[in-house]
Amino acid sequence: MNYRQQITSLLEHDAGFARSAELIEKLVQRKELKVVNFSHHDLDGVACAYILQRLFRRFGFKVTTMLPEEFKLSRETLEATVGDDVDLLIISDKGTFASYDGFLEKAENILIVDHHTPDGNPEKAVIFNPSMERHVTTAASLLCHMLATQITSTDEYDDFVALVGCRGDFTFDPVEQKYADFVRPFIERLMKMYPRFFKTRLGRPTMYDIRDRRRTALINQIAEALHAGTLAHYYGDISAFGRSGQELVLGFLNNLAAASPLLFRNLEDFLEAAPAGRAILRALADFRHDWDLIELRVKSPIFLGEIQNVGVYLIFAREADRLQSAPFPAVLPYVASTQLEPLKRAFGHTETMIVVVCPKKNGVHISMRGGGGIIDCSRICYQLADRLRRLYPEIGGIEGGGHVDAAECFTSKSLPLYSAVRELILMMKEHFQETQTENIGALLKGDDNENASHNHLQI
Structure with missing residues (x-):
């Protein structure tokens, strides 16, 4: 199936894609149209913003683009930057959250273009997310490119930027010649062109x-x-x-x-x-x-144990000094990812997973990478965030989620570091016990008291 055929198939079989294209096609018939796009601050999100700007520019409309450094779009951010006369609010690559329905107070229409595992199901917004029912590896910028291709025309610049977005979200590897199924038709087309x-x-x-x-x-x-x-x-x-x-x-x-x-x-x-x-x-x-x-900081990860033959390792390290205030993965988790393959080869695991605990100026950042599709990093980070929110309801700013093989959990600086690490270790212990694996041993021994939590940090 080539790329054009894939888009035709989506139009026939993906109701979210069809509704999204129909909504845009209807709105661009207006004489005036106010469009606001909140997009993710990473490379895929920037690529989304670029493609959406060019899409509406072809119909003579300007898009107001916002790239706040938060994953989930908050009501506070929305109200601080947007008036009440928005015709179309597009939320691209910023998760699929049930709470987004509440933004209809600020906009006549809401379109969510996303590829993350949903946290609830917005019922009033129009959603194009292939991962609504099961995880699909893709990039939000490719989804925007598909909409633009269906609605109007795309050119080599749209192609190039969508390609950059796909690479930014690790959907293909030209060196290893590996391509996620959903992006393969697009990548194969671009390989012939460039x-x-x-x-x-x-x-x-x-x-x-x-x-x-x-x-x-x-x-x-x-x-x-x-x-x-x-x-x-x-x-x-x-x-x-x-x-x-x-x-x-x-x-x-x-x-x-x-x-x-x-x-x-x-x-x-x-x-x-x-x-x-x-x-x-x-x-x-x-x-x-x-x-x-x-x-130099990620060379000696701690082996925690195995879950379904996936070796799980812990890295406790600080982010680069100038990036301490960045509320997102900047450098450290990516560097840690380079240890996945060496650990797998050295110790004979089927796959490997790395958990990175990183204290920052604005809180604690826990990243999970790898898992080979056997362990769902997104689910674990979501569960950890939910666990922390229930234990510390008075503390805000706790979020978690992402992708199957790359996910994050953030806590605000109000939550003590040892508390976040303690709950992480306890939760990982539960996962090890579920698979009858006890290799975590002494690391988890006696972790029901505060002193043990401090001992974990001294490893």
Whole structure:
């Protein structure tokens, strides 16, 4: 099945896709249309914002884009930035939450374009999320590209940015030649159009070269540079290009129209295509410096035990100094991911999973990576967040969720570090006991008292 056939099939079999396309097609017939898009602050979310801007621009309408550094769109953020006369509120790559129905007080229509496992089912919003019933590995930017392709026309710039978004969310690996089923038709189409993006090459491994650290590809290098660009405001003054690294990257992508992606032979060519590329290059240098520093912090993970032949390891480390206030995974979890394959080979696990505990200025960040599809990282992070909310109802700002193989749990600084770690260890113990695995041993012994929780932190 080719990409066009996939879109036709979605139109016939995915009611959410059909309703989403129908809603946009109806609204763009108006003479005036106020569209506001809240998109995720990561690379996939920025790619969504770009594609949606261009989609509505083709009909003569402007999209007001917001890229707040929070995953779940909060009512406070919405009310602080949006008036009451919005015709269409698009929430892209920011989760599917039942609470989003409440935003209809601020907008006539709500469209959710997302690929995360849902937390409830919004009944009043229009939803395009292939993962509503079971997890589907894809990227929200590809979903936006599908809508744009169905409604109007897309060009090589939409293609390129959707490709970047897919790489940003780890939906394919050109070096390992692995592609998630849902994205395969699109990736195969792009491989024929732009083969140089996918050709393996020697060079410094990127954050996306998880398994093979000897080779990389141009699309990996480009995606890493843009990821670093989204962090640029933590590294220095970028006021000439926007208030945040996300705005820097979005502006850079919007200026690419003067250069065809076919001309990008290397990373330098790509970054020279627009003035903001120099700021992105500086952020990339800082990002690589932090990466090299953090690599030293993740070399000795603690073995907790096995769940269904998945070796589970714990890393307790701090994020890079300049990224301490970032309320999202910046560098540390990605560096930790590079340990998955070496641990698997060294100790003979079927798969491996790494749990990263990272104390930050604004709270505790727990990341989970790997699991090989056997362990659902998203479910565990969701359960941990729910457990912490029930134990500490007076403390706000506790969220958890993500993807099967990559998920996060955040707690606010009001929650003591040892409390978050204690509940994490207790919950992991329950998972080990369910599978009759007791390898966690002394780490969990006597963890029903406060002193034991402190002992965990001293490991």
